[in-house]
Amino acid sequence: MNRKLSDTYRNLPTLADVARSAGVSTATVSRCLNSPAQVQQATRDRVLEAVTTLGYSPNFGARALAARRTGTIGAIIPTMENAIFARAIQAFQEALHENGVTLLVASSSYSPENEADQVRTLVARGADALMLIGHDRDPGIYEFLERRGVPVLVSWAYDPTQARPAIGFDxxxxxxxxxxxxxxxxxxxxxxxxxxxxxxxxxxxxxxxxxxxxxxxxxxxxxxxxxxxxxxxxxxxxxxxxxxxxxxxxxxxxxxxxxxxxxxxxxxxxxxxxxxxxxxxxxxxxxxxxxxxxxxxxxxxxPHREMGWQAARLLVEMLGGGVTPPPVCLETELCLRGTLAAPSK
Amino acid sequence: MNRKLSDTYRNLPTLADVARSAGVSTATVSRCLNSPAQVQQATRDRVLEAVTTLGYSPNFGARALAARRTGTIGAIIPTMENAIFARAIQAFQEALHENGVTLLVASSSYSPENEADQVRTLVARGADALMLIGHDRDPGIYEFLERRGVPVLVSWAYDPTQARPAIGFDxxxxxxxxxxxxxxxxxxxxxxxxxxxxxxxxxxxxxxxxxxxxxxxxxxxxxxxxxxxxxxxxxxxxxxxxxxxxxxxxxxxxxxxxxxxxxxxxxxxxxxxxxxxxxxxxxxxxxxxxxxxxxxxxxxxxPHREMGWQAARLLVEMLGGGVTPPPVCLETELCLRGTLAAPSK
DNA sequence: CGAATTTATGTAAGCGCTTACATTTCTCAC
DNA sequence: GTGAGAAATGTAAGCGCTTACATAAATTCG
Incomplete structure (x- = not known):
């Protein structure tokens, strides 16, 4: 009980600490956190108590390294200042959160070079998948993502001639x-x-x-x-x-x-x-x-919100099942209001 | 030259691959990427060429684990649908990107419980620092962040009685x-x-x-x-x-x-x-x-944009120098327009 | 010219977690 | 009671990178 001070000072508890404290192996602790069903009730309780007592929370880098995924999805939009994107991103983020996924955002300012740069950045930051606006971009970008095994979902556009997963409208x-x-x-x-x-x-x-x-x-x-x-x-x-x-x-x-x-x-x-x-x-x-x-x-x-919401749903599905859903087309609706009338002859 | 197929199939190149290909150690490759000045010009050129040829890009998890930081900052705002936050976040993100930092966003929907939850989520997702709106929240949240060593910057509020770093207006x-x-x-x-x-x-x-x-x-x-x-x-x-x-x-x-x-x-x-x-x-x-x-x-x-921009600047500074800047107060400006007039007696 | 520095590079020990596989412990039909 | 199979848990090998420290090479200077 008299280890070096530096062993504990500003040193967060690790899986091993929890394991020791609960009298189980690190594997069991890991399972308690990731697939609790595999662990017996009594053991689980003991472990979770140790987790609480020690104030343990998993190290992100270690988890990402070992599990080969980050639980993070990236979105690149032209700009948040455009209300349509802000609205969709809000819904997107909410839906992702419900699925335990966190959102990484970047903006392209409507510049293709900028966007390409951001794609690289987000992938380098561990995005498991990407949501992009529109189909139209350098094919090299799609190749890059393909090579790295990062799924992409295009939104805001529905074009039946494009096979890649997309959610949008015509x-x-x-x-x-x-x-x-x-x-x-x-x-x-x-x-x-x-x-x-x-x-x-x-x-x-x-x-x-x-x-x-x-x-x-x-x-x-x-x-x-x-x-x-x-x-x-x-x-x-x-x-x-x-x-x-x-x-x-x-x-x-x-x-x-x-x-x-x-x-x-x-x-x-x-x-x-x-x-x-x-x-x-x-x-x-x-x-x-x-x-x-x-x-x-x-x-x-x-239906911006709907689009954001469904985009999240599709992406989570793609990540989970490794499936490639077909493009989805949402309906738009005409809103006839005061600024339109017949021309005065 | 005849390894198992699985050795290379959908296996991205690693630091070791680059090192081998350039005829140097992994440490040198790492230095080329992180502090190029430490490496001799000729070596650096050789390494960078290998990087390009192999299409290497560092593994995020491994880097985060070894370096103990992710280069990611989290922001929690009430909602992106509010133009004031969308605008500030846009500026915030742009400024962060210029500093090589990526933005993780979450929203609280104006709910304190929700916000507390998001704080935990973003920290678990490896946010190196956090930007929050307003001072007013459960002290436990500040304690949690303190314990984990995650710096926080409060924005949208300037309150000289609060010592923590903040950027806002009165x-x-x-x-x-x-x-x-x-x-x-x-x-x-x-x-x-x-x-x-x-x-x-x-x-x-x-x-x-x-x-x-x-x-x-x-x-x-x-x-x-x-x-x-x-x-x-x-x-x-x-x-x-x-x-x-x-x-x-x-x-x-x-x-x-x-x-x-x-x-x-x-x-x-x-x-x-x-x-x-x-x-x-x-x-x-x-x-x-x-x-x-x-x-x-x-x-x-x-000055929403200004606030977002400066928030990024301060946060990057806090992260880099481990400093704790004093609260910053921005100026607001009266806009007298058509909806205000003297009462008709 | 050789010792003392400085600079460039290599070695290898982790970082903290997940997970394949091995081992132990239950269950239960016979 | 026994053995087969299922369920729970343990063992330990990485995951790919950074960095302290060791070593080698280049430079400086008396």
């Missing part, structure tokens, strides 16, 4: 449905304010969705007045200003997301252009902002 | 300054819609701030008509409805945060009560929402 079809609603009201001169399409398959799909609808209504898809701009209210406002300064103003401006649409709305108000009488504006995502502005934004509701 | 003083502005305009019947104060020192401080200002203006702080409600636009709206139904309506409603204020604003519009002529409304935080609504919200600007 951006193209959803946007097409919204555009169809706009065109059906009789709009002919259409503007679109989109997020930057480079390296962003969701943005591209939404643009194509609008063009699909135009074709279906006998309009030339080339006539779409398209402006791409980074994600922010200010940029949406600026793009709208440019669009309204053009000689033949569009009577409907379809925006790639709600944030850009709110910017467009601000510009319209500022320029004294009445919405929706003089110009209709639509968004995409259905974030809180959409219902707070006046008039409320016509948009497409995306 | 919620009480900031709210008092805003309330002072309101009272100076001549308002006498004051309402307040606050977030739930239990277990939330920020909310309590803001309430006290309003009372401070009332005292300073010779009003009875007891006359404050206070309603507490969970964080959401809908709850803000509901609380406002209750407040406006009272016999002697307040002429100014001070809200604990912008989200509640936006809800209040919606109710006012819906009830046909003109803002600010019939009732003034103020918020706190200055999130995007505040400038999007009409009229724009009078509020207090909180």
């Amino acid at each position: 951006n193209r079809r959803a946007m097409s449905a919204l555009a169809d609603e706009v065109l059906r009201l009789g709009h002919v001169r259409i503007g679109m304010i989109s997020a930057l399409a480079a390296g962003n398959d969701r943005a591209r799909d939404r643009i194509e969705g609008v063009r699909d609808a135009m074709r279906a209504h006998g309009l030339d898809p080339q006539s779409l007045h398209l402006i791409e701009t980074p994600y922010s209210i200010g940029n949406g406002a600026e793009a709208m200003a440019g669009m309204m300064a053009a000689p033949a103003r569009p009577t409907a401006v379809i925006c790639g997301n709600d944030v850009l649409a709110v910017g467009a709305l601000q510009t319209a108000r500022q320029m004294g252009i009445h919405v929706p009488r003089e110009v209709s504006i639509t968004g995409f995502d259905d974030i809180e902002l959409a219902t707070v502005v006046a008039p409320a934004l016509t948009t497409v509701h995306v | 919620n009480r003083r900031a709210m008092s300054a805003l309330a002072d502005e309101v009272l100076r305009l001549g308002h006498v019947r004051i309402g307040m819609i606050s977030a739930l104060a239990a277990g939330n020192d920020r909310a309590r401080d803001r309430i006290e701030g309003v009372r401070d200002a009332m005292r300073a203006h010779g009003l009875d702080p007891q006359s404050l008509h206070l309603i507490e409600t969970p964080y959401s636009i809908g709850n803000g709206a509901e609380a406002m409805a209750g407040m406006m139904a009272a016999p002697a309506r307040p002429t100014a409603v001070i809200c604990g945060n912008d989200v509640l204020a936006v809800g209040a604003l919606q109710t006012a519009r819906q009830m046909g009560i003109h803002v600010p002529r019939e009732v003034s409304i103020t918020g706190f935080d200055d999130i995007e929402l505040a400038t999007v609504v009409a009229p724009a919200l009078t509020t207090v600007h909180v």
Whole structure:
């Protein structure tokens, strides 16, 4: 009972300490913690008591090394400042926690190089699996993950031509449905304010969705007045200003997301252009902002929380069973609100 | 050259493989990776080449076990769905990444039990340090972290009476300054819609701030008509409805945060009560929402990004030097906008 | 030029846990 | 009571890396 002080000073108890204190082997202690059913009730009680008394908690590094997994999943999103990602990540994290998994997060700031870097970082930090946004990235990244045996789940996109596990919605079809609603009201001169399409398959799909609808209504898809701009209210406002300064103003401006649409709305108000009488504006995502502005934004509701929640479920499944689930497609819903009306002839 | 297939199949290269391939010891390889200056240029080049050729990347568990740290910091926030936290966490993560640290996130959903649970989880997942919101929590949590040698940084609160490292702002003083502005305009019947104060020192401080200002203006702080409600636009709206139904309506409603204020604003519009002529409304935080609504919200600007960024800086410093920095107080700023005016007599 | 330093590299002992396999202890049918 | 098989527990070999310490090589200086 008189060991060197340094044996105990700021030295957390180890499995061996617990084993000694409970009078069992380290293997038994380990089993008590990881698969209690394998241990007899009486022994288990004794061990767990020792655990409590000593204030033992397993060393993470040792456990990860021996078990060859960390119980950690990484997510890389463009930015948390975008409410749609924040919302989904929140649900994702909650669902992971319920399954005893911890979330490692990183952001790409919409930069592919940045994202590639983060993939490497998270894998180096022991992520057992990864959740990424969209399919569109350097194939080398998928090869890298494959080689390291790290499963990936893509979210925010549903593309039946891509075989890898994914959970998302059909951006193209959803946007097409919204555009169809706009065109059906009789709009002919259409503007679109989109997020930057480079390296962003969701943005591209939404643009194509609008063009699909135009074709279906006998309009030339080339006539779409398209402006791409980074994600922010200010940029949406600026793009709208440019669009309204053009000689033949569009009577409907379809925006790639709600944030850009709110910017467009601000510009319209500022320029004294009445919405929706003089110009209709639509968004995409259905974030809180959409219902707070006046008039409320016509948009497409995306089940962000559901997506986050299911992403966690799928990932845990993939990790547990080593299975590769097929892509999942969630439904979106049109939200017809105040900013859309027929053009005044 | 004819080992068992299983020797290499889905077996990632190890330090030893690199060492062999470069003709050096494992120690040298390790040094090349962790403190390259200690290794001669020529050797280093040879080793790094081997690293690239083999596609080596260190095993996380082994590294964590041997080095006794993970290069990971945990953050526990109420919820990412709150834009103020999303914004700060984004900055926090970016700053951590620049310092080679990865972020582990968890959320408490404003529940103390939940938070305590998450603290244990993140520590068990190898967080080298923790960032928490507010000082107010079971002392046992601080003891636990102390015992395990995990440094903590509190943010969102500045309270000189608390010695532990913190970065935040003086919620009480900031709210008092805003309330002072309101009272100076001549308002006498004051309402307040606050977030739930239990277990939330920020909310309590803001309430006290309003009372401070009332005292300073010779009003009875007891006359404050206070309603507490969970964080959401809908709850803000509901609380406002209750407040406006009272016999002697307040002429100014001070809200604990912008989200509640936006809800209040919606109710006012819906009830046909003109803002600010019939009732003034103020918020706190200055999130995007505040400038999007009409009229724009009078509020207090909180440097969320700055706070996240500095929190990362401090934490990295604490981890590196083993130092315990003193609490840091950031400045907030009054944003006087359309929702505040003198009461109509 | 050789001793004293300094610098570069190697050796090997852990870090604390999991788990395959070995051993012991029960159960229970006959 | 016995032996076969199941259940509980123990033994000990790693997992892949870092780092204190030992050694060897290069440099400095009287």
